[in-house]
Amino acid sequence: VEDLISTAGSCIDVVEALRQAGAEVLGVASIFTYGLQKGLDRLAAANVTNYSLSNFDAVCDIAAAEGKIRPEDIDRLKKFRANPSDESWRD
Template identity: 35%
Template structure:
């Protein structure tokens, strides 16, 4: 997982904290859908409601595509949280956009990919948040089953979990993110959102999320 621009990573982290898209609570952990207890909760859907942050992210994702996947012909968003961000980035890039459902529809034409995706097209995936990488990688596999070629993925934020890093390494698709967990907790401390002991707790979670979850 790679961040192309440390200054942009700082700005995106600051914006996520400022608008409340990210909440940090080492003392009262959040419970993820997986059941994992975590001191951080990130909801990037909130960014769509803030025009300044929305533009920062759309411009940033478009730049990541230009710098790392400029030959990609189609922008593909993951359902549901990646759809709007993919559309905004595709608009700035003046490229076609599709989105990928988690499962094919059980009615109509049974589509899993919505929009027009021509076999043989080169595609870059857009996701809002990377934890284990499972959802975006499943979407990418669906794209390849339709006969297109996935070049890689871009995302707003990554928790930088080892499981996610390994998942992308195994499939060989590069991932570029606007910001990530280490940058966010550094910015949170500089903004006075967390204390030094809280930062230490957050770093402990990052090193071994399962062990931290079991202890809380």
């Protein structure tokens, strides 16, 4: 069980160690995932399925529904998620 998945590096390290020890890993459970493309790609490459209780899209939708953020800010937040290194989402 992972608390947070961003790039999936730490959970894949654990999965690989478990597999080397002979365990059959059915997937990874996490409390939250950002759904970053790098993490999704790494999980797919390692043949690991993630089951999360919540995710970035759900938090954005709830925050907008509760007036914590403006609905138009969701696109900017998703642009950040798509490429956190590209700071154009700040515009």
